[in-house]
Amino acid sequence: MCSIPAARTRFESGPGGATLNLHMADGVEIGPGVTIGVNVVIHQGVMVSAGVRLGDGVVVGRQPILGRRSENVAPPPGPTTVGTGAIVCTYAIVDSGASIGPHAYIGDRACVRGGTRLAEDVSIGMCSVVGRGVEIGERVRTQNFCVFGPGVRVEPDVFLGMGVQIVTGTMMSGAPRKPAPVLRQGCQIGTGAVILPGVDIGQEAVVGAGAVVTADVPAGGTVVGMPARLRLLDELATADS
DSSP states (O other): OEEEOSOEEEEEEOGGGOEEEEEEOTTEEEOTTOEEOTTOEEOTTEEEOTTOEEOTTOEEEEOOOOOTTOOOOOOOOOOEEEOTTOEEOTTOEEETTOEEOTTOEEOTTOEEOTTOEEOTTOEEOTTOEEOTTOEEOTTOEEOTTOEEOTTOEEOTTOEEOTTOEEOOOOOSSSOOSSOOOEEOTTOEEOTTOEEOTTOEEOTTOEEOTTOEEOSOBOTTOEEETTTTEEEOHHHHHHHHO
């Protein structure tokens, strides 16, 4: 890895003659074969591994700025890592202390907050928000405009359709009212579904599009509606006939 020893702004000629406005702070480490777009900002303590692609306007290692009335305490800056072969698309933001796994994909204008851990081959859709301390397992796929509240845990091989919201009950100040939801391995969440605080979605379960899930879903179960209710095998057979 090559180390960038001091803060600097570099103006270079990129592909097609584009001018790169690249800012790198102290202690940034860049691996071989990294591709960096125009107007990229890489903050202190970031490690970018080999073969990573950072799109135009990407910000990595940002320390969040709290609102004037916020009672939260800003977390201290932490190491930020972008794993081998990962892709961070145009205008995406990766906060300080986040870990992006190898070959992960962060879509355009998505935001990954501090303390989040994305495992290998995770795909986060365009304009999605991944809250503080979220853990997402291998090969998870999310479509665009999904929201993960702070502390959510998603096990491997989960699929989320467009606009899914996973709510944690965490407010701008104060402790969470219920535990953050957990999505178990291989479950599938339909477009526009809302998962409320404290809910556990079982392994290989299916949540229908637009459902509002207020209670746990058993492994292999299917829920639909608002509030979501469990569909029994005979109902599913009737619907398919």
